[in-house]
Amino acid sequence: MKKTIFALAATTAMLVAGSAFAQDKTKACFIYVGPIGDFGWSYQHHQGALEMQEALGGEEKVEIAYLESVPEGADAERAIERFARSGCGIIFTTSFGYMDATNKVAAKFPDVKFEHATGFKREHANVSTYNSKFHEGRYVQGVIAAKMSTAGVAGYIASFPIPEVVMGINAFVLGAQSVNPEFKVKVVWANTWFDPGKEADAAKVLIDQGVDIITQHTDSTAPMQVAAERGIKAFGQASDMIKFGPETQLTSIIDDWGHYYTERVKAVMDGTWEQVDVWEGMAEEHVVMAPYTNMPDDVKAAAEEIEAKIKSGEFNPFTGPIMKQDGTEWLKDGEVAEDGVLLGLNFYVAGVDDQLPQ
Amino acid sequence: MGMAEAILLTIATAATPLLLAAIGELVVERSGVLNLGVEGMMLMGAVTAFGVALMTGNAWLGVVAGALAGLLFSLFFGVLALTLVTNQVATGLALTLLGIGLSGMIGVAFVGQPGVKLEAIFIPGLTELPLVGRLFFGQDPMFYISILLTAGVMWFLFRTRAGLTLRSVGDSHSSAHALGIKVIAIRYMAVMFGGACAGLAGAQLSLVYTTQWIENMTAGRGWIALALVVFASWRPWRVLAGAYLFGAITIAQLHIQATNLADLASLPGPLFWFAGLVKSVPSQFLSALPYLATVIVLVLISRNRRLTMMNTPASLGRPFVPDR
Numbered sequence: 307m308k309k310t311i312f313a314l315a316a317t318t319a320m321l322v323a324g325s326a327f328a329q330d331k332t333k334a335c336f337i338y339v340g341p342i343g344d345f346g347w348s349y350q351h352h353q354g355a356l357e358m359q360e361a362l363g364g365e366e367k368v369e370i371a372y373l374e375s376v377p378e379g380a381d382a383e384r385a386i387e388r389f390a391r392s393g394c395g396i397i398f399t400t401s402f403g404y405m406d407a408t409n410k411v412a413a414k415f416p417d418v419k420f421e422h423a424t425g426f427k428r429e430h431a432n433v434s435t436y437n438s439k440f441h442e443g444r445y446v447q448g449v450i451a452a453k454m455s456t457a458g459v460a461g462y463i464a465s466f467p468i469p470e471v472v473m474g475i476n477a478f479v480l481g482a483q484s485v486n487p488e489f490k491v492k493v494v495w496a497n498t499w500f501d502p503g504k505e506a507d508a509a510k511v512l513i514d515q516g517v518d519i520i521t522q523h524t525d526s527t528a529p530m531q532v533a534a535e536r537g538i539k540a541f542g543q544a545s546d547m548i549k550f551g552p553e554t555q556l557t558s559i560i561d562d563w564g565h566y567y568t569e570r571v572k573a574v575m576d577g578t579w580e581q582v583d584v585w586e587g588m589a590e591e592h593v594v595m596a597p598y599t600n601m602p603d604d605v606k607a608a609a610e611e612i613e614a615k616i617k618s619g620e621f622n623p624f625t626g627p628i629m630k631q632d633g634t635e636w637l638k639d640g641e642v643a644e645d646g647v648l649l650g651l652n653f654y655v656a657g658v659d660d661q662l663p664q
Numbered sequence: 665m666g667m668a669e670a671i672l673l674t675i676a677t678a679a680t681p682l683l684l685a686a687i688g689e690l691v692v693e694r695s696g697v698l699n700l701g702v703e704g705m706m707l708m709g710a711v712t713a714f715g716v717a718l719m720t721g722n723a724w725l726g727v728v729a730g731a732l733a734g735l736l737f738s739l740f741f742g743v744l745a746l747t748l749v750t751n752q753v754a755t756g757l758a759l760t761l762l763g764i765g766l767s768g769m770i771g772v773a774f775v776g777q778p779g780v781k782l783e784a785i786f787i788p789g790l791t792e793l794p795l796v797g798r799l800f801f802g803q804d805p806m807f808y809i810s811i812l813l814t815a816g817v818m819w820f821l822f823r824t825r826a827g828l829t830l831r832s833v834g835d836s837h838s839s840a841h842a843l844g845i846k847v848i849a850i851r852y853m854a855v856m857f858g859g860a861c862a863g864l865a866g867a868q869l870s871l872v873y874t875t876q877w878i879e880n881m882t883a884g885r886g887w888i889a890l891a892l893v894v895f896a897s898w899r900p901w902r903v904l905a906g907a908y909l910f911g912a913i914t915i916a917q918l919h920i921q922a923t924n925l926a927d928l929a930s931l932p933g934p935l936f937w938f939a940g941l942v943k944s945v946p947s948q949f950l951s952a953l954p955y956l957a958t959v960i961v962l963v964l965i966s967r968n969r970r971l972t973m974m975n976t977p978a979s980l981g982r983p984f985v986p987d988r
Binding site for chain 1: 778873874876879884885921947948951
């Protein structure tokens with residue numbers, strides 16, 4: 307049922323998006339997995355697109371076309387192909403599930419540039435991949451959580467057990483335990499990216515069970531509001547959610563895609579575009595922390611210090627010694643996790659009080 | 665606030681939008697019309713309620729506006745499916761699609777705005793009672809509205825002449841027509857009532873459940889409400905039971921996930937062993953539990969064919985054209 311609706315919605319959206327194409331402009335196209343009004347993941351990608359357009363000379367230089375709520379799978383392929391035919395110079399596909407569709411369409415349109423977010427397949431010379439090191443921000447949040455919590459327990463609302471989410475939980479726990487080795491995290495899997503009601507329920511349940519800090523890896527602002535109502539602290543996700551918890555939000559991990567989009571579309575305009583595989587974090591300002599609020603100065607100072615260390619490259623959140631949850635050694639003292647291992651992460655580090663769904 | 669009380673309150677909030685939408689759809693289906701547009705009507709109710717509450721600062725105006733929006737939106741369906749006799753299934757689906765898109769468009773300006781909350785009722789003396797205080801005397805108004813509506817629908821359908829007429833239209837529109845009953849007019853009223861209820865359910869989502877507007881924030885609750893009506897075999901009190909069962913399982917599975925086994929070490933042996941067993945179930949399965957429970961009950965109910973036939977409105981989904 308849902309599939310049909312999405313397919314229909316996607317087709318309708320396509321008709322709307324297929325606007326006129328003028329030769330002197332560069333057309334940059336975006337495929338989003340959710341509505342741009344989700345105030346989270348897709349919203350931030352769209353903000354990045356708008357920032358890019360602004361930076362490169364506005365509507366006269368760059369034309370933007372986008373499709374919202376495109377389901378991952380066969381429909382995505384049609385949507386991407388439609389864009390490729392409509393004169394897009396560069397197409398950004400902004401969800402993991404578009405990986406195969408992007409590569410398939412790229413084979414047919416060698417002159418169009420393709421950029422796939424969060425994936426790892428670059429089967430053709432005209433496909434790049436890009437991602438951000440969100441876990442760097444999660445580590446900082448862990449440090450703050452351990453300093454702010456009096457209960458010594460934080461609640462973590464997780465979406466799906468994929469490497470990126472597991473990486474985030476691990477980084478959060480490592481950050482928290484660097485301050486308080488006894489710190490605990492209660493993980494609840496919502497098994498959805500987006501269901502405000504369910505996310506709110508999860509937050510209520512966690513608070514009822516005694517956590518006094520909420521963090522989330524789902525996309526809506528609902529958990530922040532519940533935390534605000536119950537008078538505890540929380541971290542935002544994907545965008546700055548301070549409006550939903552002026553006295554609640556400690557900080558938020560903001561996905562800033564603007565620089566990257568500007569750089570890549572400019573490369574297309576200049577004819578200097580080349581295939582890349584980008585995984586950048588705080589240092590390149592792909593991951594930005596929202597202002598540290600609602601915390602004492604010493605906690606703020608500690609957060610700023612660790613943020614600066616990660617930014618300068620002095621410290622990597624996944625630096626040994628780190629034990630796996632089952633008690634075996636993962637990283638030796640001083641050893642830093644390889645990117646390849648992190649991108650396929652499927653186990654918890656020691657100290658996570660949850661069973662990872664397989 | 666004790667843990668048990670907290671759990672029950674969370675369940676009530678989760679069950680209320682389902683109950684509101686389902687009780688409205690029950691009346692619609694009892695009149696012989698199948699409106700699959702519940703999700704779309706809920707979204708229209710949610711966005712209108714949120715917008716009006718935000719602009720006027722008054723959550724109650726939001727509630728009224730939400731119900732009105734659902735009602736007006738359901739008229740689209742009425743005109744198409746009842747007057748122009750289009751296919752009800754297709755028209756209902758179209759209503760949902762239109763509702764998703766239209767509410768998203770209307771709501772663009774509301775995204776990222778904190779809304780106005782419909783505050784819970786507080787009665788000095790009663791609300792402070794242990795355990796039952798908050799549960800019976802301290803909830804948000806939408807909770808009371810949903811319970812009163814259920815009782816009202818029960819009384820209307822089975823204790824009034826008008827209710828009997830409505831049911832007769834649902835069971836055999838030709839016979840009702842032959843008796844001089846205005847079939848189309850009654851169905852219009854039922855559809856509008858269903859729309860208003862769905863609008864209220866949407867208002868509950870954007871004013872109580874989560875005080876915000878996000879595109880597609882119903883996340884499938886309209887479909888669950890539709891399933892609940894069948895689950896309840898078109899009986900109001902069973903809709904109530906179904907909505908709370910669904911809410912209870914949803915919340916229980918979250919609690920199971922959040923509970924660490926180590927915290928339960930003080931439990932007696934067999935209970936601890938059982939908790940361990942439940943904890944070893946993957947969370948994906950736990951997430952699917954409410955839906956699974958619905959399917960199982962549906963199967964159990966439909967095993968008794970005669971009883972199912974007796975309860976199902978016989979003219980459900982069949983178009984009515986008076987002159988043929």
